[in-house]
Amino acid sequence: MQHIIDRFISYVTIDTESDPNSTTTPSTKKQFDLANKLVDELKAIGMTQVTIDKHGYVMATLASNVKHKVPTIGFVSHFDTTPDFTGKDVKPQVILNYDGGDIILNKEQNIVLSPSYFKDLLQYKGQTLITTNGLTLLGADDKAGITEIMTAMEYLIQHPEIQHGKIRVCFTPDEEIGRGADLFDVKKFGADWAYTMDGSQIGELEYENFNAAGVKITFKGKSVHPGYAKGKMINSMLIANDFINELPKGETPQETKGYEGFFHVTGLTGSIEETKLELIIRDHDMKKFIKRKELVHKITKKFNKEFKKQFGEDIVICEIKDQYYNMKEKVVPVMFIVDLAEKAMKSLGIKPLIKPIRGGTDGCRLSYMGLPCPNIFAGGHNFHGKYEYVPVESMQKAVEVIVKIAELTATTDFTKQEARSKKQEKKEKKTKKK
Numbered sequence: 001m002q003h004i005i006d007r008f009i010s011y012v013t014i015d016t017e018s019d020p021n022s023t024t025t026p027s028t029k030k031q032f033d034l035a036n037k038l039v040d041e042l043k044a045i046g047m048t049q050v051t052i053d054k055h056g057y058v059m060a061t062l063a064s065n066v067k068h069k070v071p072t073i074g075f076v077s078h079f080d081t082t083p084d085f086t087g088k089d090v091k092p093q094v095i096l097n098y099d100g101g102d103i104i105l106n107k108e109q110n111i112v113l114s115p116s117y118f119k120d121l122l123q124y125k126g127q128t129l130i131t132t133n134g135l136t137l138l139g140a141d142d143k144a145g146i147t148e149i150m151t152a153m154e155y156l157i158q159h160p161e162i163q164h165g166k167i168r169v170c171f172t173p174d175e176e177i178g179r180g181a182d183l184f185d186v187k188k189f190g191a192d193w194a195y196t197m198d199g200s201q202i203g204e205l206e207y208e209n210f211n212a213a214g215v216k217i218t219f220k221g222k223s224v225h226p227g228y229a230k231g232k233m234i235n236s237m238l239i240a241n242d243f244i245n246e247l248p249k250g251e252t253p254q255e256t257k258g259y260e261g262f263f264h265v266t267g268l269t270g271s272i273e274e275t276k277l278e279l280i281i282r283d284h285d286m287k288k289f290i291k292r293k294e295l296v297h298k299i300t301k302k303f304n305k306e307f308k309k310q311f312g313e314d315i316v317i318c319e320i321k322d323q324y325y326n327m328k329e330k331v332v333p334v335m336f337i338v339d340l341a342e343k344a345m346k347s348l349g350i351k352p353l354i355k356p357i358r359g360g361t362d363g364c365r366l367s368y369m370g371l372p373c374p375n376i377f378a379g380g381h382n383f384h385g386k387y388e389y390v391p392v393e394s395m396q397k398a399v400e401v402i403v404k405i406a407e408l409t410a411t412t413d414f415t416k417q418e419a420r421s422k423k424q425e426k427k428e429k430k431t432k433k434k
């Protein structure tokens, strides 16, 4: 266990914050600090074909140790941390034998990680937790994933009696700014399927995510001296406000869960002359997703019609861009890859928590690039902030899941599995038609 703790801490103490305003990949040079270290470490534990490209993508191979043909599987995680909260000077605290009470993260600033607010903590009573010092994020998202993959590969190398096929590993930059899959060379990776180790609590297994679009709307106005403005002024800020009020009530992130989609206002800046509104649209269901986009266009049209005479041209300019799609479509035809992960968890006494992701992962983009890629827990909680923590036991379990998946892949007859998946796909299509 100390080995996992040491490895994890050696990663999180390297600042790898990504930057959405950068146009390069990786978005920040400092991501190479960890990427290069990972290359050295992969070589040191005995991985082969260890490569890093100019964009920071690290890949490595664990060669098959069986004679028969086995599908090549991959494990993927990202080494950048979110720009939402600082990842500089991370000073992790290790809490041994957690007693179920408040954890003081920072005494001076009175920052406390408390189970009365974060109820999930209670399920880890008696375990070893790694927390922040209250001033930074931790970076378990997703350095826990990297720790687990690295440790699992090391374990397999040290235990040649465990059968496995060829395994590919990839550590990516810039996942947190939505670009982790952009320059991922799926062909070079050469896996039949893969798993991102980027979920949260122990047991999580995910193969459904949102369909996602980003909306940018510009409202034009007319500024006139307020004393003489009657019938002349168009205040673009008020129009934007009206626009937001036209969106369906009760469909925001804070009012939805499970499979419920939403509209989310992410930015609003304006003056009388011009206001810019940014929204994101999310829905697991493709039909509903399309309807949501149509609604935004419809409201745009309505406003433009209303102000046509007064303004002379379109007052609302709306631009919608699809960001990613639900990976379910690409995973269901090879459903056995999810079954395999589920079986691995169950055989280790872990209860699989299969639920839709209310977001996207690199895996969903990769799935559409030809690499079906469900997501498995990495163990951490409260990502992207100072309350982030990870139980070491969950990381240990994730290591075991990786090892088990490798073993099951080498010992499963996939001809039957594939047939079953096709059957399931047909069934799904039938129920869809109904």
Ligand SMILES: [Zn+2]
Residues within 6 Å of the ligand: 078, 141, 142, 175, 198
């Ligand atoms: Zn992540």
